[in-house]
Amino acid sequence: MKIDILTLFPEMFAPLEHSIVGKAKEKGLLDINYHNFREHAEKARHVDDEPYGGGQGMLLRAQPIFDTIEQIDAKNPRVILLDPAGRTFDQSYAEELAQEEELIFICGHYEGYDERIKTLVTDEISLGDFVLTGGELAAMTMVDATVRLIPEVIGKEVSHRDDSFSSGLLEYPQYTRPYDFRGMLVPDVLMSGHHENIRKWRLEESLRKTYKRRPDLLEHYNFTEEEALLFEKIKEESLN
Numbered sequence: 001m002k003i004d005i006l007t008l009f010p011e012m013f014a015p016l017e018h019s020i021v022g023k024a025k026e027k028g029l030l031d032i033n034y035h036n037f038r039e040h041a042e043k044a045r046h047v048d049d050e051p052y053g054g055g056q057g058m059l060l061r062a063q064p065i066f067d068t069i070e071q072i073d074a075k076n077p078r079v080i081l082l083d084p085a086g087r088t089f090d091q092s093y094a095e096e097l098a099q100e101e102e103l104i105f106i107c108g109h110y111e112g113y114d115e116r117i118k119t120l121v122t123d124e125i126s127l128g129d130f131v132l133t134g135g136e137l138a139a140m141t142m143v144d145a146t147v148r149l150i151p152e153v154i155g156k157e158v159s160h161r162d163d164s165f166s167s168g169l170l171e172y173p174q175y176t177r178p179y180d181f182r183g184m185l186v187p188d189v190l191m192s193g194h195h196e197n198i199r200k201w202r203l204e205e206s207l208r209k210t211y212k213r214r215p216d217l218l219e220h221y222n223f224t225e226e227e228a229l230l231f232e233k234i235k236e237e238s239l240n
């Protein structure tokens with residue numbers, strides 16, 4: 001995958017040199033290029049200007065963004081504008097982006113953008129219902145969540161199949177050694193070596209956790225017959 005990031009602060013992306021994203025770069029699975037669009041600004045490197053009609057703050061000018069995008073070598077990229085008014089990023093969005101070969105992220109700053117910049121983009125994405133000072137932290141989060149879904153990046157594809165949200169449910173509780181930690185024991189079923197019972201327990205715990213913490217996720221969830229039965233049991237239990 002090739003990722004091009006338009007930003008006034010390329011140095012903010014240092015965290016992407018580490019951990020799984022850094023390793024993906026080392027393995028040649030990922031190529032990330034940073035473009036400081038100040039270098040493409042005409043008018044004494046001015047990237048921002050006052051809004052027409054008055055108002056507070058400065059807006060990013062269209063010219064530096066247009067000129068920077070036009071010199072990026074990409075055939076059919078998804079061009080993503082980071083914007084709190086965009087569609088909210090989530091796991092299914094990350095899965096969608098992981099299928100792409102070329103992504104371009106445009107990180108805003110100041111009070112926002114000249115609206116004409118939006119004619120360049122395919123997606124406007126928000127990290128959530130809050131306002132950051134710039135798009136860099138949002139872009140980094142999205143790159144991280146997307147890159148780990150590229151086959152070969154994590155190793156086995158199964159590593160993220162059970163992740164929270166991938167299946168539509170939250171992940172079940174997990175334990176590692178020791179069996180007894182300060183009197184807190186690992187559930188017996190996980191020690192039994194009985195794969196089918198372990199699978200069922202995990203499914204039930206996933207459903208239980210999702211019902212307790214994120215019932216909204218279950219509103220459009222497609223239950224299998226087995227899940228529907230377990231879910232009825234969980235709901236009944238919660239009434240008692």
Ligand SMILES: C[S@@+](CC[C@H](N)C(=O)[O-])C[C@H]1O[C@@H](n2cnc3c(N)ncnc32)[C@H](O)[C@@H]1O
Pocket residue numbers: 082083084085106107108109110111112113125126127128129130131132133134135136138
């Ligand atoms: C201070 S914000 C501008 C907010 C803008 N005045 C508004 O009310 O929508 C500057 C930039 O940070 C980025 N940004 C802020 N919050 C964001 C969020 N929740 N998701 C994605 N990007 C965000 C965007 O690139 C935005 O243009």
